[in-house]
Amino acid sequence: MFYSKLRFIVYLRHIADTPLPHTLYLLFSCSVYQCGAILLADMAHISGLVAGGVVPVSPFKYADVITTTTHKSLRGPRGALIFFRRGLKGTDKKGNNIMYDYEDKINQAVFPGLQGGPHNHTITALAIALKAAGSPEFKAYQEQVIKNSAAMADALQSKGYTLVSGGTENHLVLIDLRDKDVDGARVERVLELADINCNKNTVPGDKSALQPHGLRVGAPAMTTRGLVESDFKQVVEFVDRGIKIAQDVKKSNPTHKLKDFKDTVLNNPPPALAALKKEVQDWAAKFPMPGQFW
Numbered sequence: 441m442f443y444s445k446l447r448f449i450v451y452l453r454h455i456a457d458t459p460l461p462h463t464l465y466l467l468f469s470c471s472v473y474q475c476g477a478i479l480l481a482d483m484a485h486i487s488g489l490v491a492g493g494v495v496p497v498s499p500f501k502y503a504d505v506i507t508t509t510t511h512k513s514l515r516g517p518r519g520a521l522i523f524f525r526r527g528l529k530g531t532d533k534k535g536n537n538i539m540y541d542y543e544d545k546i547n548q549a550v551f552p553g554l555q556g557g558p559h560n561h562t563i564t565a566l567a568i569a570l571k572a573a574g575s576p577e578f579k580a581y582q583e584q585v586i587k588n589s590a591a592m593a594d595a596l597q598s599k600g601y602t603l604v605s606g607g608t609e610n611h612l613v614l615i616d617l618r619d620k621d622v623d624g625a626r627v628e629r630v631l632e633l634a635d636i637n638c639n640k641n642t643v644p645g646d647k648s649a650l651q652p653h654g655l656r657v658g659a660p661a662m663t664t665r666g667l668v669e670s671d672f673k674q675v676v677e678f679v680d681r682g683i684k685i686a687q688d689v690k691k692s693n694p695t696h697k698l699k700d701f702k703d704t705v706l707n708n709p710p711p712a713l714a715a716l717k718k719e720v721q722d723w724a725a726k727f728p729m730p731g732q733f734w
């Protein structure tokens with residue numbers, strides 16, 4: 441009774457980029473429905489997977505408002521989209537129709553509220569990306585993203601790594617490094633110097649977002665370059681070597697702060713790091729870049 445008087449927005453941001461989002465959508469939408477709030481899902485990370493139909497549960501089934509950036513797994517230009525419900529929401533006690541009222545509010549908030557003139561070049565690129573997202577090739581690509589991500593999760597677990605949520609249902613895995621005596625910031629930097637891009641990320645229990653204990657590794661970019669499951673096992677070999685290098689550097693400089701660690705790996709790198717970088721470059725060069733036809 442009390443809750444039905446409230447009107448607020450429940451913002452699902454971290455759900456969309458955690459490795460097991462779907463059960464969480466269900467939980468949130470049930471409680472939001474009961475208290476009359478608006479459910480907003482930010483599907484920025486997974487919008488490509490949603491467009492490709494490869495997530496077991498789509499946020500469109502549950503959310504009243506959905507936001508997404510267009511430059512992540514959707515593979516479009518830097519930009520964003522907002523979706524909202526329209527039409528009949530329900531009926532009141534007297535049987536009168538209640539309509540969704542999001543359209544004008546959201547449109548007005550975007551323009552004139554927040555946005556200036558249109559960027560026609562971005563809109564054109566977005567139209568092309570959305571057309572591509574409806575194609576069978578894009579669906580096949582997203583299916584491969586899911587397979588590659590699962591292969592990466594399996595390979596990491598068989599090397600003894602703990603994954604947050606115990607696995608993945610989407611395009612990324614989140615490695616929990618708390619039992620490895622090294623943090624995500626140090627590993628991120630070492631891997632970056634070996635030409636492997638990934639992100640440090642907080643894991644449950646972390647106290648610092650700048651020096652968290654998680655490492656987030658995603659499959660979409662390298663799947664675009666044609667990698668399949670067996671290639672992602674090789675990616676895990678490289679990542680594992682990078683983690684070991686970070687562990688070794690940290691061990692030999694136990695008093696070093698993160699800044700000193702970064703100085704060391706940049707200015708006085710161990711030979712193993714240069715060797716890893718060379719191998720990564722030679723190996724990655726076998727896979728074509730998008731738009732490269734030679």
Ligand SMILES: Cc1ncc(COP(=O)(O)O)c(C=O)c1O
Nearest residue numbers: 453454456457482483484485509
């Ligand atoms: C779920 C989610 N929404 C929105 C954003 C914003 O994206 P950007 O900073 O690329 O504009 C991010 C960035 O990582 C995100 O993870």
